[in-house]
Amino acid sequence: MVKDDNQIKEARFKAIVDCNSFYCSCERVFRPDLMNKPVVVLSNNDGCIISQTDEAKSLGLKMTGPYYQAKPLIEKHNVAVFSSNYNLYGDMSQRVMQTLKIFAGEKNVEVYSVDESFLNLIQVPDAQLFEFCLTIKKTVEQWTGVAVSIGTGPTKVLCKVANRLSKKDKKGTNGVVVLDTEEKIREALLQTPVGDLWGVGRRYDIKLQQQGLHTAWDLRNMNEEWGRKNLGGVVGVRLIRELKGQSCLEMKDPLEVKKMIATTRMFGRQVTELKYLREAVATYTARAAEKLRRQHCCAKTMQVFVVVNDYASTYKYNPETFALHSILPTATSVTHELMQYALPLVEKLYKKGSRYLKAGIILSDLVPQSCIQSNLFNDIATNTDQSLMETIDNINCSMRDDAVKFVSSGLTRHWKMRQELRSSRFTSRWNELKEVT
DNA sequence: TCTGGGGTCCTAGGACCC
DNA sequence: TCTGGGGTCCTAGGACCC
Numbered sequence: 001m002v003k004d005d006n007q008i009k010e011a012r013f014k015a016i017v018d019c020n021s022f023y024c025s026c027e028r029v030f031r032p033d034l035m036n037k038p039v040v041v042l043s044n045n046d047g048c049i050i051s052q053t054d055e056a057k058s059l060g061l062k063m064t065g066p067y068y069q070a071k072p073l074i075e076k077h078n079v080a081v082f083s084s085n086y087n088l089y090g091d092m093s094q095r096v097m098q099t100l101k102i103f104a105g106e107k108n109v110e111v112y113s114v115d116e117s118f119l120n121l122i123q124v125p126d127a128q129l130f131e132f133c134l135t136i137k138k139t140v141e142q143w144t145g146v147a148v149s150i151g152t153g154p155t156k157v158l159c160k161v162a163n164r165l166s167k168k169d170k171k172g173t174n175g176v177v178v179l180d181t182e183e184k185i186r187e188a189l190l191q192t193p194v195g196d197l198w199g200v201g202r203r204y205d206i207k208l209q210q211q212g213l214h215t216a217w218d219l220r221n222m223n224e225e226w227g228r229k230n231l232g233g234v235v236g237v238r239l240i241r242e243l244k245g246q247s248c249l250e251m252k253d254p255l256e257v258k259k260m261i262a263t264t265r266m267f268g269r270q271v272t273e274l275k276y277l278r279e280a281v282a283t284y285t286a287r288a289a290e291k292l293r294r295q296h297c298c299a300k301t302m303q304v305f306v307v308v309n310d311y312a313s314t315y316k317y318n319p320e321t322f323a324l325h326s327i328l329p330t331a332t333s334v335t336h337e338l339m340q341y342a343l344p345l346v347e348k349l350y351k352k353g354s355r356y357l358k359a360g361i362i363l364s365d366l367v368p369q370s371c372i373q374s375n376l377f378n379d380i381a382t383n384t385d386q387s388l389m390e391t392i393d394n395i396n397c398s399m400r401d402d403a404v405k406f407v408s409s410g411l412t413r414h415w416k417m418r419q420e421l422r423s424s425r426f427t428s429r430w431n432e433l434k435e436v437t
Numbered sequence: 438t439c440t441g442g443g444g445t446c447c448t449a450g451g452a453c454c455c
Numbered sequence: 456t457c458t459g460g461g462g463t464c465c466t467a468g469g470a471c472c473c
Contacts, residue, residue: 043441050441050473066440084441113444113473201471232470233447262443360442 011108011122013180014251015133015152016159017100020167022115022146023051026092027082029145030426030434038079042067045266046083046418083419089114091427095144103136110252118156120251126180133176153179156249157242160198161188161216185245189217199239204231220244257295257366263288264360267415270309271356277306278346279410284361285342286409289335292363293389298331300365302338304345307358319357322349331367334385335392338363339408 019025023041028034038056040049048066057063059077061070067081074081093114100117101109108120124132133150140148149170151163162177165188179185195205197216207230213219220243227236238248263284271277281304292299305323324345332338342361392404424432 045441048440064440068439116473199471203470235447235470258444260444264442266441358441 011120011124013121013124013126013129013152013154014156014159014247015119015121015150016112016156016163017096017117017119017136017140017148017150018163018167019096019115020147020149020170021051021053022093023082023084023089024053024056025146026089027080027085027423028053029092030423031080034080038077039082040070040074040079041082041084042421044084044419045268046421047266050084081421083422085422085425087425087428088423092144092146096140096146096148099140099143100136103132103139107254108251110254118159118251121152129178129180130176133178134174137175147175149175151177151179153185154245155242155247157198157239158185158188158245161192164192164196182245186217189220189243190215192216194219197239197243199235200231207231216243257297257368258291259366260362260364261288261291261299261366262360262362263291264305264358264362266358267356268418269415271415272354274347274350274352276410276415277350277356277359278343278408279413280359280415281342281346281361282339282406283409283413284359285338286335286406288361288363289333289338289389290393292333292366293393295366296369297366298333298369299338299363300328300331300367301363302326302328302341302345303362303364304342304349305360305362306346306349306356308351308354309357310354324348327365331365333369334389335406337385339406343408 021039024039027039027041036055037053038059038061039053040056040061041051042048043050046067048064049061049070050064052061052063056079059073059079061073061079073079096115097109097111097117100119104119104121108122110118110120112118121129121132129152133152137148137150140146149163149166151159151161151166153159153162158179162179166173166175166177177188179188192215194200194208194213194216195202197219200208200219208214208219211230213222220240222240224237224240227240228234230236231239241248265280265284267280271280303323303325305321307319307321309319326341326345328337328341346359395404424434426432426434
């Protein structure tokens with residue numbers, strides 16, 4: 001059904017498939033008793049709400065609002081609360097995406113985030129767009145238990161507009177909105193506040209409002225030069241064109257690799273000792289190195305940063321970031337080599353008496369493993385190192401997190417984040433399988 | 438007491454070169 | 456009164472996304 005062609009062809013219509021309240025939906029799959037009940041999922045460290053169901057939303061809970069502020073409301077209405085369980089969500093995400101690939105063809109699915117994919121609707125006759133999307137929606141729900149909403153249009157921005165409308169009125173639209181005529185597009189844009197557009201954040205929203213532009217339709221009717229001047233150069237031009245139905249944001253090759261890899265975390269409690277700061281950064285380095293190896297890349301630049309909260313003088317929450325970077329003599333993905341550069345940076349950053357809230361490592365300047373430029377004075381990672389890394393990755397992947405780890409990452413991990421309300425990893429750990437009684 | 442973790446793209450401006 | 460022109464590369468920072 002789908003043509004096997006190396007070139008990604010741009011279809012006349014695209015779609016975006018977006019999982020409804022994704023993290024909450026995943027939790028509900030294993031807790032059917034929570035169907036139609038309010039559910040929220042918290043960020044790492046149980047800091048704030050990052051996913052909520054419609055029921056929770058209608059109670060007035062705010063997305064990305066701090067958990068402690070929402071707590072009274074949550075308790076009053078008996079809202080189910082979960083810490084985030086990324087093993088579960090990652091696995092459920094793959095199942096959803098697999099299903100989409102069966103329908104649209106592997107090459108026509110661009111996985112945009114853990115819960116969203118763009119589809120290139122090639123070879124779907126215009127008259128059947130709605131039916132096609134509805135079938136996808138029903139199948140995903142049947143096979144994975146996760147409900148999705150689908151928006152279809154000639155450009156990615158218009159798909160997003162359609163998707164928003166399909167979510168706003170799930171019953172009326174069946175969760176599918178197709179913008180395939182000028183009239184429907186106009187109607188949709190008139191109903192979309194300009195600040196809800198994909199590509200318009202808080203700053204631009206304020207700016208647009210000040211200029212008297214309130215709906216997406218208002219923005220669509222501005223000329224491109226105005227967009228270039230006022231909305232970040234070519235970014236603004238593209239946005240206006242996409243609103244007019246001229247596709248500027250092409251489908252991306254799914255095989256593209258990341259350009260930077262970061263691992264950063266808030267600490268479960270404030271850290272003041274160098275020892276723990278080192279452990280944390282060593283742990284993040286190991287994690288980042290794993291991500292690096294998974295995409296078969298090596299990094300040439302490494303940045304370490306810490307966030308301190310020295311409010312002793314001001315009595316205010318006033319986080320400040322300090323960063324240092326190193327350029328490695330040779331790009332590498334070997335954990336202990338990366339640590340060898342990361343740890344001295346931590347030591348340089350550390351100030352006695354400071355209170356640390358967060359730390360992180362960013363690897364950039366990534367190059368494919370196959371074409372590492374070797375440095376005259378350094379051997380590239382020996383084969384032994386490479387196979388050691390492979391072995392560790394295999395064990396950690398099949399057994400459990402960090403079955404094998406480096407001593408520098410610490411054994412007690414006092415600084416680890418809180419995840420008091422995490423559900424089981426039903427789909428990725430044998431010993432956490434759901435039991436049916 | 439207490440507010441996530443990862444990414445992308447773009448621009449402006451400085452350094453440097455011929 | 457007047458101080459070239461054009462190009463590249465790099466970095467910091469801003470804006471956005473989920």
